[in-house]
Amino acid sequence: MIANYGFNATLTAKPRMGDRLVELLLTGLNEGSPGASEHCVVYLVSRSASDPDVVHVTEGWTSEEDHHRIFAREAAQAIVAQFAGMLAKDPEYTDYVPVRGKAAF
Template sequence: MTTSTKVGRLMAFTAKPGKGGDLAAAMLQVAEALRQVPGCELYVISQDSGDPDTVRVVEAWADEASADAALAAAANTTGPVSIEAVLGMLAKPPERIDLTTLGGVGL
């Protein structure tokens, strides 16, 4: 098997009750902004079909440095999709699972 430097993340964001749609819309704006970010290979937003206040993100990055650089740039962003704005929509801290991305369809 070939060793890969690609990294992946599975994120789960739990919105305040009844605010899952607002959170999903904000995260879709984040995803749109990431289209131009070097190293972002996949950033998929999904709303949990069993709990619409839970928004999940599947990420794949070329390497850890790309993921870190995007997060650092986001920390300096203001406006409706700033990190502070997204965190303000949450009922609890986001859950994050780090992965070593091996490959598959779309990568």
Template sequence: MTKYGLHGKLTATSGNADKLAAILLEASRLVSTAKGCRLYMVSKDRSDEDAVWVTEAWDSKEDHDHSLQVAGVKELISQAMPLLSGRPEKGQELEILGGPGIR
């Protein structure tokens, strides 16, 4: 059975990447207990000081979609939106075939 993955870049307004990353790390903590969450990784881009990347692995797209209902997630999204330099770009949807930690 394949898994569902997302990989996306969020660009903060100048000087707000650390604030954005902190919000996303809090989101990571909240969704880490959601059904089907295998990975929610937040990364800073070494070549773009305003970019924050999120990489997610889920058992299914449905599990990912349900994670948006986890208590506190919508509030974090509303905190993050004003820090973005524009609308979030649609991330890459991935079909995860396997790897360490992916069962």
């Protein structure tokens, strides 16, 4: 499948909560979670090299509609509700249209 919609989210955790935030975001890859959907073709969780409480999530989806549909489900809403209490400030989002690239994990 090809990603036709994507975004990068920067999440700043409350002090010393970066590890917990990363662990929670990685549950998004579990069976039944958003990142496990066939419509999610990229789900990458990264840490800032200079601040362990800053976490970046890069997602690529088959379409914006698929992303919104999957994130309206209970599993995705549960993850969002949990990480909301860990954040020091509102997430910052940058949307994009993937052109071409490579991912090997």
